[in-house]
Amino acid sequence: MVIDFTAFLDRLASASGETILPFFRTSLSVDNKNDGRDLDPVTEADRAAEAVMRRLIKANFPQHGIVGEEFGDERPDAEYVWVLDPIDGTKSFISGLPIWGTLIALMHHGVPAFGMMHQPYIGERFSGDGGAASYSGPSGKRKLAVRRCAGLAEATIFTTSPRLMNGADRAQFEKVEAETRLSRYGGDCYAYCMLAAGHLDLVVETELKPYDIAALVPIITGAGGIVTTWEGAPAQHGGRIVAAGDPRVHEAALKLLQS
Incomplete structure (x- = not known):
């Protein structure tokens, strides 16, 4: 039997969205997962949305594993594993x-x-499966495709915030940033999707967890882009990440990040 996983992704998205939206732009309480001074926020919306998705997965695919930001790992070595980040960009939320x-x-x-x-x-x-990527929203449905960009001098670069990087990584990022045409901060997961949609050219980040990037990999590659670690390794396990729409931009960024 062929399983339509794409339809189930839509179910998970709908269920999580219905859970999250009543909390958005309300006076909800915020907990800090970080024991230090830096804020690593989590809200009731994060926890409730992940719980809803976990329940659906367990009910429909009990043999599958789950890796989630809020409630940890269950059978992470299973053949199929769902990786969940209920709200990527909680600080923006x-x-x-x-x-x-x-x-x-x-x-x-x-x-x-x-x-x-x-x-x-x-x-x-x-959404994407590595071979193709698509968009659906208020403007309808369409295929996603990255844009061509000859080099860093013509590129728009995004990162969520250089302050999230350690000093050494920030210095390497700034080398790349200095060579680009336009630099913008913010965006979290949205920046990667704008890259896949052809609106920007490069995203450089550090300290990502698997649930921050795994879902974005098949979207970016399905749209024709490339996403790796700074070392050029597969990106789905997180770490220091560089995503680009054009391989020429990716290669140039890697050279500077590795220098």
């Missing part, structure tokens, strides 16, 4: 900015097979 999203990935033998980013407030979904 608690600030009322609609540039957060729910990330849902399905891994098959450790490789991202399907990925979706759902922004329920705007009503947008970006």
Whole structure:
């Protein structure tokens, strides 16, 4: 029997979105997962959305594994593993900015097979399977495709914030940033989807967890882009990440990041 995983991703996205939206732009409480001074926020919306998705997965695919930001790992070595980030961009979420999203990935033998980013407030979904990627939202449905860019001098670069990087990584990022035409901060998962949609050229980040990036890999590659670690390794396990729409930009960025 052929299982339509894409339809189930839509179910997970709808269920999580319906759970999250009543909390958005309300006076919800925020907990700090970081014992230090830096804020690593989590809200009731994060926990409730992940719980809803976990229940659906267990009810429909009890043999599958689950890796989630809020409730840890269950059978992470299973053939199929769902990787969940209920709200990627919680800092934007608690600030009322609609540039957060729910990330849902399905891994098959450790490789991202399907990925979706759902922004329920705007009503947008970006999805991909590594071979193709698509968008659905207020403007309809269409295929996603990255744009061509000859080099860094013509590129628009995004990162969520250089302050999230350690000093050494920030210095390497700044080398790349200095060579680009336009640099912007913010965006979280939304920046990667804008890269897949052909609106920007490069995203450089550090300290990502698997649930921050796994869902975005098949979207970016399905749209014709490339995403790796700074060392050029597969990106789905997180770490220091560089994503580009054009391989020429990716190569140039890697050279500077590795220098």
